[in-house]
Amino acid sequence: MPKTLFEKIWDDHVVTAEPECPAVLYIDLHLIHEMTSPQAFEGLRRRGLKVRRPDRTAATIDHIIQTTPERFQPQKDPRVAALLHSIEENCRAAGIRLYGVGDEQQGVVHVIGPELGLTQPGMTIVCGDSHTATHGAFGALAFGIGTTEVEHVLATQCLLQRKPKTFEVRVTGRLPQGVTAKDIILAVCAKVGIGGANGHVAEYRGDTIRALSMEERMTVCNMSIEFGARAGMIAPDDTTFRYLAGRPFAPKDFERFRRLRTDDGAAFDASIDIDAGRLEPMITYGTNPGMGMAIGASIPGDAPKKALEYMGFEAGKPLLGHSIDVVFIGSCTNSRLGDLRQAASVLKGRKVKVRTLIVPGSGPIKRAAEAEGLDKVFVEAGAEWREAGCSMCIAMNGDELKEGEICVATSNRNFEGRQGKGGRTILASPLTAAASAVEGRVADVRTYL
Amino acid sequence: MEPISRFRGKTVALAIPNIDTDQITPAKFTMVTDKVGLGRILFAHWRYRDAEKQIPNPDFPLNKPGAQGATILVAGDNFGCGSSREHAPWALVGYGLRAVVSTSFADIFRSNALKNGLLPIVVDPESHRQALREAEGNLEFVVDLPEQTLALASGRAVSFAIDPFAKRCLVQGVDELGYILSHERRIAEYERSR
Numbered sequence: 101m102p103k104t105l106f107e108k109i110w111d112d113h114v115v116t117a118e119p120e121c122p123a124v125l126y127i128d129l130h131l132i133h134e135m136t137s138p139q140a141f142e143g144l145r146r147r148g149l150k151v152r153r154p155d156r157t158a159a160t161i162d163h164i165i166q167t168t169p170e171r172f173q174p175q176k177d178p179r180v181a182a183l184l185h186s187i188e189e190n191c192r193a194a195g196i197r198l199y200g201v202g203d204e205q206q207g208v209v210h211v212i213g214p215e216l217g218l219t220q221p222g223m224t225i226v227c228g229d230s231h232t233a234t235h236g237a238f239g240a241l242a243f244g245i246g247t248t249e250v251e252h253v254l255a256t257q258c259l260l261q262r263k264p265k266t267f268e269v270r271v272t273g274r275l276p277q278g279v280t281a282k283d284i285i286l287a288v289c290a291k292v293g294i295g296g297a298n299g300h301v302a303e304y305r306g307d308t309i310r311a312l313s314m315e316e317r318m319t320v321c322n323m324s325i326e327f328g329a330r331a332g333m334i335a336p337d338d339t340t341f342r343y344l345a346g347r348p349f350a351p352k353d354f355e356r357f358r359r360l361r362t363d364d365g366a367a368f369d370a371s372i373d374i375d376a377g378r379l380e381p382m383i384t385y386g387t388n389p390g391m392g393m394a395i396g397a398s399i400p401g402d403a404p405k406k407a408l409e410y411m412g413f414e415a416g417k418p419l420l421g422h423s424i425d426v427v428f429i430g431s432c433t434n435s436r437l438g439d440l441r442q443a444a445s446v447l448k449g450r451k452v453k454v455r456t457l458i459v460p461g462s463g464p465i466k467r468a469a470e471a472e473g474l475d476k477v478f479v480e481a482g483a484e485w486r487e488a489g490c491s492m493c494i495a496m497n498g499d500e501l502k503e504g505e506i507c508v509a510t511s512n513r514n515f516e517g518r519q520g521k522g523g524r525t526i527l528a529s530p531l532t533a534a535a536s537a538v539e540g541r542v543a544d545v546r547t548y549l
Numbered sequence: 550m551e552p553i554s555r556f557r558g559k560t561v562a563l564a565i566p567n568i569d570t571d572q573i574t575p576a577k578f579t580m581v582t583d584k585v586g587l588g589r590i591l592f593a594h595w596r597y598r599d600a601e602k603q604i605p606n607p608d609f610p611l612n613k614p615g616a617q618g619a620t621i622l623v624a625g626d627n628f629g630c631g632s633s634r635e636h637a638p639w640a641l642v643g644y645g646l647r648a649v650v651s652t653s654f655a656d657i658f659r660s661n662a663l664k665n666g667l668l669p670i671v672v673d674p675e676s677h678r679q680a681l682r683e684a685e686g687n688l689e690f691v692v693d694l695p696e697q698t699l700a701l702a703s704g705r706a707v708s709f710a711i712d713p714f715a716k717r718c719l720v721q722g723v724d725e726l727g728y729i730l731s732h733e734r735r736i737a738e739y740e741r742s743r
Binding site: 115116120121122124126135136138139142147163164177179180182183186228229230232244245246247248249251252255256257258259260262264294295298299325328330388404406494495496500513515516517518521 | 565566575583632634635638657712728730736739
């Protein structure tokens, strides 16, 4: 019986499945961070349980930490101090590796997992964060979980799961100039809608996906949750193995991963096709990632009224040329070296017209960017160059929009208030964001290429 | 966790589709190391004129006098999309809600809700429309978990689906961790076999 990539990994990890009950699924790698783990450790203590496999657990601090030098000072906000203390103490007591503030490897959880080679093909990977799907780019089954489930995995290295359905996203054709992985996934979100793939695991396939770098594949998988798919995956290939080779925790032998692909004739529960050759740079106009359109398009006439009222936009009008207040380049979607290089290619020798934050995804990315002189390009253009963290994607670390401000952001969510109460978000690629920073307006990067 | 069987409760309507976890519990207010006491941050950006000072917005449905004491929220389609933060069900439960009625729920939210004794009740679009109308008047519904029925105020009984395992846990008031722990021997065997 031919199997999908998802089914192969699922079957490999079922410890037991009793009738009427969900499967007990073994988890190979558990990533934790400061925002969603304290209550899980507290739960363990209350039951007198220990962390079963600290060796299969890794921690970082990313959501609440400032991306300014302030982070190296004692924390003034007692809530921040308490959360930092909590993860540091919990990791120390359990013997879990923590890539904390000041650690050279510290960074956004979905950036450092792959960077360290912790993320590997064929694994089951979970984290108390919905963008865990990012790791699916390596041919892993990776998905976000709640804090109660974090507790389950800490205690047992297992989760109770019902088998999800499968959703094929086939992307074919050659991407036009100025159109990137971010535009592919924004186009998928626009086509499927915010809850369109609820209950499914997505697999991205087709020659366009094969031609993407690992960084680009991570951008695609990262936003699977934004159309409802709890996980998104891409079969591993030589691109995957080349990326992983030599990383600190990476395996030495990759040949055994070649079986991790969807067999010919395997069936998906749902399927869509995207013609990459016809894609344009994408932006969002509304208050969820499914409300997206091509950069030059007009806002659809049937766009939800509540969303347009919040955004202050009008149906039937284009957004190209609309003035903006802030540009944010960063987040687990677009904060990797390739994203920064793209932004720098536009910003080099130009000046930004609005406040522009550029936030690398990890310490190693920051240093690599600086070794290439990208930081100088950004600072000379008038942008702020920061330390690694979630920054303005989530507005709980000091980086946030003021009421009413409009931000072109490379992050993953344009929900109301996501970047700060009353803040308005337009999601876009790093290229589009950089061009918009230069013009102080929503801009079409293709005129710069 | 308290066992759930049958209960009658006052309703409140939020007829907005795709209510995401950033609306249910804005990130800024989730900097906590505890689960309890989050009821006050529920829908913070919508519910308060000034969320920091908690000055209520009188136009928000939960703030209307008739909605006080509501235990059943009837919300638009695809409730709970967005982040995995369990702060969302913690806040809904902390506020006093015991069930959310919608046409669909985001996967992670549904899973989180069930682990906190909050029932995500999926109904068909027509029943949903009627439930919303009735909840706008804060009428009372009866939830019967063992029978898997939701009785609207008009008497219309709607049956709903629920994962049989989750139902057993909720009706007995037990959590899932005990079940996983009971498979310790199998887990150890699995680890040795790899």
